[in-house]
Amino acid sequence: MLSVNNFISFLVVTGFFVGVIFAIAKLTDPVEMLIAVVFITSIFYIISLAGAAFFIKSVKYKPRY
Numbered sequence: 001m002l003s004v005n006n007f008i009s010f011l012v013v014t015g016f017f018v019g020v021i022f023a024i025a026k027l028t029d030p031v032e033m034l035i036a037v038v039f040i041t042s043i044f045y046i047i048s049l050a051g052a053a054f055f056i057k058s059v060k061y062k063p064r065y
Contacts, residue, residue, distance in 0.1 A: 004056065008048045041063025 002010075019040030023033035 007055075008041045008045070008052055011044050011048035011051075012041060014039045018044070 016037065019037035022040060023036045027033045027036060
């Protein structure tokens with residue numbers, strides 16, 4: 001099972017690369033590229049935190065021992 005920390009890390013890294021691809025494809029100014037990458041990465045981070053919080057709240061943990 002995927003741990004919550006790994007889930008958050010995976011989505012943050014995915015958001016970073018999506019931001020980089022978007023910035024390279026659409027923008028020409030380096031400052032705008034940096035702002036876009038930080039903004040898109042933070043959006044993915046917020047989405048991952050919301051998803052992890054929903055998962056922790058809604059799924060009942062049953063230890064195996």
